[in-house]
Amino acid sequence: MKTLGIIGGMGPLAAADLLEKIVQNTQAKKDQDNIHVILDSNTHIPDRTAAILHGGSDPRPQLQASACRLEAAGAGVLAISCNTAHYFYKDVSAAVSVPVLHMPRLTAGWLCRTGLTRAALLATDGTVQSGIYQAAFAGSGVDLLMPDDAGQQAVMSLIYEGVKAGKAHFNTAAIRAALARLEAAGAGAFILGCTELPPAFSMYDLPGRTIDPTTVLARAAVAACGGLLTAG
DSSP: OOOEEEEEOSSHHHHHHHHHHHHHTBOOSSGGGSOOEEEEEOTTSOOHHHHHHHOOOOOHHHHHHHHHHHHHTTOSEEEESOSGGGGGHHHHHHTOSSOBOOHHHHHHHHHHTTTOOEEEEEOOHHHHHHTHHHHHHTTSSOEEEOOOHHHHHHHHHIIIIIITTTOTTOOOHHHHHHHHHHHHTTOSOEEEOSTTHHHHHHHTTOOSOEEOHHHHHHHHHHHHTTOOBOOO
8 A cells, every 4th residue: 555645734633633534434454454644744834824815924845845755755645634735736746756635626526426516615714715625616516605704704713713722612603603694595515624624613513514625535545545445
């Protein structure tokens, strides 16, 4: 089997969540049935949203450095454990000679197979305004809804003031109201388009049907490395 390299640290919990889901989605009777994973939890990668929207520090040098470290360590397939970082996908992919999985495109393909025709994207301002999910879903037949301004603020607060801050008792009233408005607009599911959101929905027991790109990426990584997938 090939070795998987995870470009992590954006934030650390998101990479840990991806690693856990890789194990959960692998059909294994013993340790050796699992794929070999190398994680570079590179917390020196500058904030992706700040770079895209506000002229913040360029994350590409650190993203590329992580990719090269993982390839040099023996990784034959790479995964980026951050949705927003896929804005820089071409730069990361160009730095290495091994394939780099693309989470938004994989998610679009998976959602198309579910038969859903309308879903809402929950993501950082950087991911939403970069258009990486809109591009991935173009021509797919799935209508991609976005939160209103208040809803987007609630999503950002959930990510930065809740999960990233490690706040166990975060006030979820605003995000619950935003989810209700999206469901009323016809969203059949919520795409958790930030890798901090699957842990957030679990931590704060948020309602609604969710599509977890982290799980989609985990399953694609297992398959790409030659592991056996669980049913699902």
